[in-house]
Amino acid sequence: MRTRALAYRIIRQFLRDKRTLALLFLAPLLVLTLMHFVFGGASPAPSIGLVTVPGTSQETVSQQLRQAGATIRGYGDSKSGETALEHGDIDALLDLGGAAPRIALEGTDPAVSKASLGLLQQALSPGAAVSGSMDGKLQVDYLHGSASLSSFDAFGPVLVGLFGFFFVFLLAGVSFLRERTTGTLERLLAAPIRRWEVVAGYLGGFGLFTLLQAALIAWYSTSVLGLYMEGSFWLLMLVNLLLALTALTLGTLLSTYAGNEFQIIQFIPLVIVPQVFFSGLFNLDAMNEWLRHIRLVMPLYYGADALKGVMLRGEGLASIWPDLAVLFGFSLLFALLNVLALKKQRSI
Numbered sequence: 001m002r003t004r005a006l007a008y009r010i011i012r013q014f015l016r017d018k019r020t021l022a023l024l025f026l027a028p029l030l031v032l033t034l035m036h037f038v039f040g041g042a043s044p045a046p047s048i049g050l051v052t053v054p055g056t057s058q059e060t061v062s063q064q065l066r067q068a069g070a071t072i073r074g075y076g077d078s079k080s081g082e083t084a085l086e087h088g089d090i091d092a093l094l095d096l097g098g099a100a101p102r103i104a105l106e107g108t109d110p111a112v113s114k115a116s117l118g119l120l121q122q123a124l125s126p127g128a129a130v131s132g133s134m135d136g137k138l139q140v141d142y143l144h145g146s147a148s149l150s151s152f153d154a155f156g157p158v159l160v161g162l163f164g165f166f167f168v169f170l171l172a173g174v175s176f177l178r179e180r181t182t183g184t185l186e187r188l189l190a191a192p193i194r195r196w197e198v199v200a201g202y203l204g205g206f207g208l209f210t211l212l213q214a215a216l217i218a219w220y221s222t223s224v225l226g227l228y229m230e231g232s233f234w235l236l237m238l239v240n241l242l243l244a245l246t247a248l249t250l251g252t253l254l255s256t257y258a259g260n261e262f263q264i265i266q267f268i269p270l271v272i273v274p275q276v277f278f279s280g281l282f283n284l285d286a287m288n289e290w291l292r293h294i295r296l297v298m299p300l301y302y303g304a305d306a307l308k309g310v311m312l313r314g315e316g317l318a319s320i321w322p323d324l325a326v327l328f329g330f331s332l333l334f335a336l337l338n339v340l341a342l343k344k345q346r347s348i
Contacts, residue, residue: 044285092116107145157307172251214240230314243303249334
């Protein structure tokens, strides 16, 4: 009888907690659906550019590359092809106009570079009916990185942003929740202070440790782990700081709608996990175009894109400022929503 009464109490407690029921039944379905769309499509074929050169066996090479599954784009000269490669429109560029065939690889993704190089070497092999193209030694150049670039170097920038974002989000949410549950925030709001001053004060206090964390992650990933770093260390710190600030404001905002630490954890499958899939850690080219647009509302996507630009492509502020502007916009939006959310405590 007592066992049945205890079980009945737990069942009623679950039935009253709609958020826990959603986490138990709907969150796994959401994650499985995202994994289906991310991993269920066909592997994207390398995109290879060919510089148009009259009097060469280019048509034969192009036909063989298409038969191998590659996407081919033609360019009238080497300069336009190199521009497309630099902008990320193609993964590799083949120029048959010199004394020897020249292959230029974008280089930031080792798997894509290896696949592109393998297809090109197969198409240019002596047994591929284009032996005349191989009179000279094949020249392979990398626009970014090198042949020794590892998969960890390629994924490293995304992981740097992901772990910083996740831990700041979690700790900010739990810490701000404790301020509410222990009565500290309630006593503070009883004082003659405006809501925006409360939010600014909390963000300033938490922000100091966010700054230290961003600096530590940037230093450790490049100096200790030896992640490939082509750009400025200070830009890396700036991106990390803005990404952490976004996580800080988002964590404090969502903590307003949580009653305990467990409910903060419940936000992870709904807020953090989808951002992992759309951050660039996985190749999204195989997904439907409409589904790829979801990444545009994911702060981690912009942070990871900026980190990859700095660390792998050596981009400067002029190239990554749109990502930084979006991250700052997210932070400002979440901070304003924090001010409005404090109305739940009292009107100031």
